[in-house]
Amino acid sequence: MADGADTSDEKEVLKLKIQVLREERLLEQVKIQREKEITRREVAVEKEKRKGEVAVEKEKRKREKEKRKREKEKRKREKEIEKERQITKRMKIEHQVSSSSINNLAKLISDHDDFFNIIIKNVQSLDINKELNDNVCLYDNVYLNESTIKIIRDYHNKVSFMLKINESDLQVALNTLILDLLNSFNDCTLLKYVDTHKFKCINEKFRPDCCFLYKNVNININTGGEFLQDFMVCVGEFKKSNNSPTGSSGQILPYLHLLLDVQKNRNKIYGFFVNNEQITFVCVKKGSESDSYDYYQSQNLYLFGGYSKESVNMNITDEEWKNKYLNEVTWSIFINFLTMNEKFYEYTTLNIDPYDNFLVNEYDIESKLGNGLTSMVYLLVKNANNSLNDIKPCVIKISKDISYEKYFQNEVQRTYELKQLNGLEKFNLFFQDILNFSPKGRFIIFESQLKRIKSLKLTHLKQLIDIIQCLYESNIVHRDIRPQNLMLDSNEICLKLIDFSFAIKYETAIESSISGTTTYASQELLTCYLKSFSTESYSRSYHYERTFDWTCALNVIIYMVYNNVKHQLNAIEELSETCLKAEWSLELWKTIEKKNKIYSDLLNLINKLNESPDFDGFKDKIENLILIKTIKI
Numbered sequence: 001m002a003d004g005a006d007t008s009d010e011k012e013v014l015k016l017k018i019q020v021l022r023e024e025r026l027l028e029q030v031k032i033q034r035e036k037e038i039t040r041r042e043v044a045v046e047k048e049k050r051k052g053e054v055a056v057e058k059e060k061r062k063r064e065k066e067k068r069k070r071e072k073e074k075r076k077r078e079k080e081i082e083k084e085r086q087i088t089k090r091m092k093i094e095h096q097v098s099s100s101s102i103n104n105l106a107k108l109i110s111d112h113d114d115f116f117n118i119i120i121k122n123v124q125s126l127d128i129n130k131e132l133n134d135n136v137c138l139y140d141n142v143y144l145n146e147s148t149i150k151i152i153r154d155y156h157n158k159v160s161f162m163l164k165i166n167e168s169d170l171q172v173a174l175n176t177l178i179l180d181l182l183n184s185f186n187d188c189t190l191l192k193y194v195d196t197h198k199f200k201c202i203n204e205k206f207r208p209d210c211c212f213l214y215k216n217v218n219i220n221i222n223t224g225g226e227f228l229q230d231f232m233v234c235v236g237e238f239k240k241s242n243n244s245p246t247g248s249s250g251q252i253l254p255y256l257h258l259l260l261d262v263q264k265n266r267n268k269i270y271g272f273f274v275n276n277e278q279i280t281f282v283c284v285k286k287g288s289e290s291d292s293y294d295y296y297q298s299q300n301l302y303l304f305g306g307y308s309k310e311s312v313n314m315n316i317t318d319e320e321w322k323n324k325y326l327n328e329v330t331w332s333i334f335i336n337f338l339t340m341n342e343k344f345y346e347y348t349t350l351n352i353d354p355y356d357n358f359l360v361n362e363y364d365i366e367s368k369l370g371n372g373l374t375s376m377v378y379l380l381v382k383n384a385n386n387s388l389n390d391i392k393p394c395v396i397k398i399s400k401d402i403s404y405e406k407y408f409q410n411e412v413q414r415t416y417e418l419k420q421l422n423g424l425e426k427f428n429l430f431f432q433d434i435l436n437f438s439p440k441g442r443f444i445i446f447e448s449q450l451k452r453i454k455s456l457k458l459t460h461l462k463q464l465i466d467i468i469q470c471l472y473e474s475n476i477v478h479r480d481i482r483p484q485n486l487m488l489d490s491n492e493i494c495l496k497l498i499d500f501s502f503a504i505k506y507e508t509a510i511e512s513s514i515s516g517t518t519t520y521a522s523q524e525l526l527t528c529y530l531k532s533f534s535t536e537s538y539s540r541s542y543h544y545e546r547t548f549d550w551t552c553a554l555n556v557i558i559y560m561v562y563n564n565v566k567h568q569l570n571a572i573e574e575l576s577e578t579c580l581k582a583e584w585s586l587e588l589w590k591t592i593e594k595k596n597k598i599y600s601d602l603l604n605l606i607n608k609l610n611e612s613p614d615f616d617g618f619k620d621k622i623e624n625l626i627l628i629k630t631i632k633i
Contacts, residue, residue, distance in 0.1 A: 123253070126296035128281040131270075132336045135344035144328065144335075149318045151180045152331065156304060159276040170238050170276060171197060171209060178210070178236075181338065189339045190214055190354040191233060199225035203258045210236040212338075214347070214354040218383065220364045227368035229262050230376060233347045237273035253295050256284035260293065263349035265401055270345070272337070278302055279334060301330040350376060351399035351442045358396065359436060359445065361385050369395065369449075372484075374404040374501060379449055392490075394435055395446045405441030407501035412437050412444060414476060414503040421474045430467045432487075432498050450487035450496060456560040460488075461626065462619060463495040468553045469615050471497075475506045477544050480516035481552035483559060504544065511541040519573060519585050520559070522551040523593075526586040533579045550606045554622075555589065558599065561626050565592070598625045 155177040159170065178193050192215035196208050204226060211232045213219065219228055237252045256269045263269070268285045281298040305325050316324070342354055363380040370377040375397045382393075399408050415434055419427045427433070435447040453460065464486065471478055479502040487496050502516040514529055521529075525542050532540040558565050565588075572584045593600050602621050605614060 123295045123297045126281060126283055126298040128298040128333060128337070131283070132333065132340065132344070136341045137336045137339050144322065144326075144331065146318065147184045148181060148335065149322050149326075151177065151184060152326065153318060153321055154180075156325065160304075167238060167240055170240065171195070173276075174238050174274065175210075178338075181335070182215075185335075185339055190342060190345070191338060192217065194219070194221060194228070196221070196225075196228070199228070201225045201228040202255050203229075203262070206255055206258070208235045208252070208255050209238045212236075214352060216354060216356055216358055217352070218358070218364045220366050220381070223366055227365075227378070229259055230349060230368070231352075232259055232263075232269075233345050234269060235259070235271040237271070239273060239275045252282055253284060253297075256282065257293055257295075260284055260286060263347075265348045266346065267348075268346045270337070272334075274303075277304070279330060281333075281337070301333065302327050303330050349400075351402055351405065353438075353440075353442060356438060356442060357436075358443065363394070365396070366393065372499075374401075374407055375399055380445065392447075393449045395449050396443055397446070398443045399441060404501075408438070408441035408444055410503065411500040412441075414500040417505075418470075418474055418476065418500075422470060426470070429494060430463075430470055430496060432496055448490065450489060450498065451492060453483070453486050453488050453495070456557065458623070458626070460495045461557060461622060464497075464553055464557070465615065465619050465622065467495065467497050468549050471549055472546060472609070475546070476503055477506050477546065478503050478516075478549050478552075479544065481549050481556055482517045482520055483556055486556070506544070506546045511543045513541050517552060518578075518582050519569060520552045520555040521585070522548060523586060523589055526582050526589075529582050530579065530586065533582075547606050547609050550609065550618075551603070554599070554602055554606070557622065557625070558592065596628075598628070 155173055158173045175193075175195055182189050182191060182193055191212040194211050194213060196211050198207065199221060200207050201211070202208060211228070212234045213228075213231045214233060217231050219231065221228070235252060235255050237255075252271050252273050256271050259269055260266055266286075268283065270281065270283050272279055272281045274280070278300045280300050283296040285294045285296070286292070287294050304327055322328070359380065362382060362385060364383045366379045366381040368376065368378055377395060377397045380394045380396050397408075399405055412434060415431065418431060419433070422430075432446045432448065432450065434444055436445040437443065456464070468481075478497065478500065480499060481497070485497060485499045487498055488494065489496060504512055514525065514532075518526060518529060522545070524545075525548070528542050529540070559569050560566070568588055569585075572581055572588070575581045575584070593603060598621060602618065602625065605618050605621065608614075609618075
């Protein structure tokens with residue numbers, strides 16, 4: 001029985017084991033099935049993902065294609081719009097040609113091609129050799145000495161080894177060449193070279209690569225770009241060798257045209273454009289008719305013979321190099337161009353002699369302060385050569401024409417007389433002292449910079465009366481008392497009177513030609529002035545009263561204090577006809593005298609000054625006058 005029971009138990013155990021194995025296999029199958037399902041789902045997800053990515057990429061390519069299409073259409077439209085704009089611009093400019101002066105039109109055009117096609121149109125041949133031979137060269141034709149040959153050879157070596165020379169490299173090489181040449185010429189050249197390719201120094205729009213000034217003119221180029229054009233004697237442009245010089249004339253000729261427009265007194269100006277192989281000279285001259293210009297251009301002149309890197313033999317002497325490579329005719333022309341006398345350059349914008357002493361070793365021209373009838377005024381600041389301490393900026397006034405020299409000489413004389421009569425302390429309180437001057441009357445250098453006055457304070461008003469009293473007691477008639485000639489010192493404390501160009505010594509029985517102010521002048525002078533227009537036999541001269549400046553000062557006070565009078569007088573100053581200015585000014589002052597009793601009383605006081613001077617009474621009445629808020633006109 002025992003054996004049977006054991007067998008039964010074993011069977012039961014075996015049965016259980018088999019059951020366990022079956023369950024394990026079942027679990028394994030379930031696991032495998034589950035893993036297969038996961039894998040299938042992952043594959044499906046990956047497949048769906050790839051499908052989505054393909055769709056996205058396809059959509060992206062589609063969008064990019066559409067974008068390129070839109071951009072192409074946009075560029076096409078922009079091109080059409082630009083074409084229409086250029087047509088409209090050309091039509092507008094061509095329309096302006098018939099309704100605007102050439103100079104006004106020239107200022108509007110900023111594109112060189114437009115300028116060349118519309119303004120210039122025709123360029124005549126320039127015989128630069130003849131132009132040079134008709135004048136005097138300072139270098140006495142000994143142009144190719146050892147020094148100049150070495151300078152030119154150094155330049156040739158630089159540019160011949162530059163296989164792909166660009167304009168900036170050429171600029172540097174030519175800067176060095178021209179500076180070294182001018183230094184070697186020493187006193188045989190009047191010119192100073194200025195690198196201007198970074199500065200909009202012509203019409204505040206254009207940047208020539210270089211210009212030349214007289215070498216006695218020092219300008220701070222970093223601050224003087226806007227007025228550098230006042231002093232330009234000639235202009236140069238540099239181009240790469242693969243740019244034909246002929247194609248550059250459309251750029252430099254507009255520069256010369258605009259310079260002639262700015263430099264009113266001048267009739268002719270030269271320039272050149274050069275690459276590393278050729279140089280071409282140009283010229284613009286004012287035509288026979290008003291507002292007309294003639295344009296000239298020389299042939300392209302080759303600078304050297306053999307030019308490739310392989311052809312340059314470095315082991316020959318300078319004399320052998322000159323004979324083998326140098327185009328002597330071209331270089332003689334260029335050197336002569338740089339060493340001509342002042343008659344050739346015909347710089348007449350300002351009455352400058354190239355040998356004048358503008359304190360060139362001590363001061364630079366820093367900025368432009370004013371532009372008057374007879375002169376231009378500039379600020380001078382000390383330069384690196386000036387070792388003096390605490391030197392304040394000073395001011396140079398340069399004559400515009402030789403015919404104005406007498407006024408400059410007169411200003412020096414009257415200033416000296418005032419200093420002698422009043423002593424230095426009183427003189428410095430009221431007037432501007434002279435530091436240096438040209439004996440011939442070309443320029444005056446004043447020792448300090450003054451400030452423009454915007455309004456008359458009561459203290460300044462009293463100072464003006466003191467100044468006029470000083471002139472009266474010195475027997476000097478200024479004749480040009482006007483707001484523009486009243487200035488303040490640097491601290492804006494002291495009022496000063498400037499510009500004695502038209503000042504005269506008072507003489508009881510002598511008439512003088514009418515000069516100076518008319519707008520602020522007395523009614524007597526204006527009446528006399530108007531008669532000279534209407535009656536041929538009536539002389540345009542006047543016996544200036546000793547009290548003339550008092551009336552002018554009173555009228556200036558009225559102008560500075562009352563805005564309604566200021567607007568009226570500003571409008572009168574805008575009139576182009578001198579006769580009309582005088583007529584309207586006379587009418588205005590008569591109206592003010594009629595409607596304002598204090599003004600009328602002040603005129604009566606002025607008329608009595610010669611008999612019984614009452615300067616304090618005049619000041620008191622002036623104070624009463626400025627208390628009135630408005631004045632009837």
